[in-house]
Amino acid sequence: MADIYRTIVIFGATGDLAHRMLFPSLYNLDADGLLPEGFTIIGSGRTKQDEAAFREDVNAALEKFLGEGCYDAARAAVFVEKIRYCPVSVGDEGDFSALRDMIGDAADGGIAFYLSTPPSLFAPVVKGLQAAGLTGPNTRIAMEKPIGQDLVSSRAVNAAVAEAFDESHVFRVDHYLGKETVQNLLILRFGNMLLEPLWNANAIEHVQITVAETVGLEGRVSYYDGVGALKDMVQNHVLQLLALVAMEPPARYDAAAVRDEKVKVLRSLRPMTRADAAQCSVKGQYVAGAINGQPVKGYADELGTTSDTETFVALKAFIDNWRWKNVPFYIRTGKRLPSRQSEILIQFKQVPHSIFSGKGRGTTSPLEANALIIRLQPEENIRMQLMAKQPGLDRDGIDLKQVGLDVSLSTAFAKTRRRIAYERLLLDLLEGDTTLFVRRDEVEAAWAWIDSIHAAWAEAGVPARPYTAGTWGPSAAIALTERDGATWHD
Known part of the structure; x- marks a missing residue:
């Protein structure tokens, strides 16, 4: 722990992310003795308030958002004593100077700056820190993705x-990379001999990645409209999942090796053209419907005006390399869908010849292809679907049935507390481990592909098709897979 930084400054500390995730994660790390002696948390926001009031807000957030049985009033009282508050308005040199004075000699123990702010403030905050003399070899910076709104703006922010x-x-933060099951993708693939020899175009028919939300705009009106699902979710989370599924085995488990392989995948994504737009993509926007039996408004009603911003996107993507040649990756994400879930399906090919043909009861095609289902949320689960024999004497033929072999992380590790994804990410930030963070060339490679889709949509005039809230998107999304003989796993 000798190299762990002793100060973290959180910009946007009065915001929702800080209250729901960052402060509870730091509380848990402190409770487990993972933070160093003399650790200091400096919260910063535009709001002018005294330190005592800010500490009370943080304490209330801990009580509200920590998991059941995790909040302890006495421990929280000790934790909030580590917290200070310094209001900073971006562009105000005096505020940054006040922040520098508050940090004082603590800078010698290393400072981690966490930007829980809109992406448009990243560059101005960095400029303010630099002008105040708060940058240098003993500092690190973490930024919540997305970085920019396209390749050009991303390069500008990165520069x-x-x-x-x-x-x-x-440290560019994608909180999905802090999830245990996402990290388990690497273990599943590269820690088990069983799967890796089959993890290629020879054995896999297609891959599905679904990130579904039941919520609508939820107070994000000013940010979301004009951004849409493609930039907000596909560029941000989904492409990270795709890269982990598709990457080649890294030489070792370290930041450079892992991220080198992820970049190769992103650069191998086939750019979308105008001709591809209609066949390989679907845009959607939800209209009024029902979620969990409760009526909800349509997107335009929530927004208060008409808009062509997509709240749903489905894509058929290809990775042009030897491992994945001609294997479709079906991507689907959207708001106001029937359930909240993040899932990866690896659909294996059918056996080349069935010796049971004509032997099954009640079906002419008794064998179903194997599938591996990796559920990231709400529950973390890995499920392998295999064929098995239905118990019986088989006098009228062999009865086959697909069964699941389940590995439930919540069951297998029932006595281990499930950590918030940000706990791992914050600790890695303080210790300087960049493995689970996104490198500059990764961000820019992802934006290059996303930009090709937006350009194809614009050239082909692809509209946002309406879908009823509480359904799985426009009917065209179903056709996207069914044209290839595949079906979305719902």
Whole structure:
């Protein structure tokens, strides 16, 4: 723990993310003795308030958002004593100078800056830190994705950050990478001989990645409209999942090796053209419907005006390399869908010849292809679907049935507390481990592909098709897979 930084400064500390995730995660790390002696948390926001009031807000957030049985009033009282507050308005040099004075000699123990702010403030905050003398070899910076709104703006933000921070000290946060099951993708693939020999185009028919939300705009009106599902979710989370599924085995488990392989995948994504737009993509926007039996408004009603921003997107993507040649990756994400779930389906090919043909009861095709289902949320689960014999004497033929072999992380590790994803990410930030963070070239490779889709949509005039809230998107999304003889796993 000798190299762990002793101060973290959270910009946007009065916001929702800080209250729901960052402060509860830091509380848990402190409770487990993972933070160093003399650790200091400095919260910063535009709101002018005294330190005591801010600490009370944080304590209330801990009580509200920590999991059942995790909040302890006495421990929380000790924790909030580590917290200070310094209001900072971006562009105000005096505020940044006040922040520098508050940090004082603590800078010698290393400072981690966490930008829980809108992406448009990343470059101005960095500029303010640099002008105040708060950047240098003993500082790190973490930024919540997305970085920019397209390739051009992403490069501009990255360039501004690079003027003050070396790339090895830049931590671009995608909280999905902090989830246990996402990290287990690497273990599943590269820690087990069983799967890796089959993890290629020879054995896999297609891959599905679904990230579904039941919520609508939820107070994000000013951010979401004009951004849409493609930039908000596909560029942000889904492409990270795709890269982990599709990457080649890294030489070792370290930041450089893992991220090198992820970049190769993103650069191998086939750009979308105008001709591909209609056949390989679907845009959707929810209209009024019902979620869990409760009526909900349509997107335009929530927004208060008409808009062509997509709240749903389905894509058929291809990775042009040897391992994945001609294997479709079906991607689907959206708001106001029937359930909240994040899931990866690996659909294996059918056996080349069935010796049971004509032997099954009640079906002419008794064998079903194997599938591996990796559920990331709400419950973390890995399920392998295999064929088995239905118990019986088989006098009228062999009765086959697909059964699941389940590995439930919540069951297998029932006595282990399930950590918030941000706990791992914050600890890695403080310790300087960039493995689970996104490198600059990763971000820019992802934006290059996303930009090709937006360009194809614009050239082909692809509209956002309406879908009823509480359904799985426009009917065209079903056709996207069924044209290939596949079906979405719902």
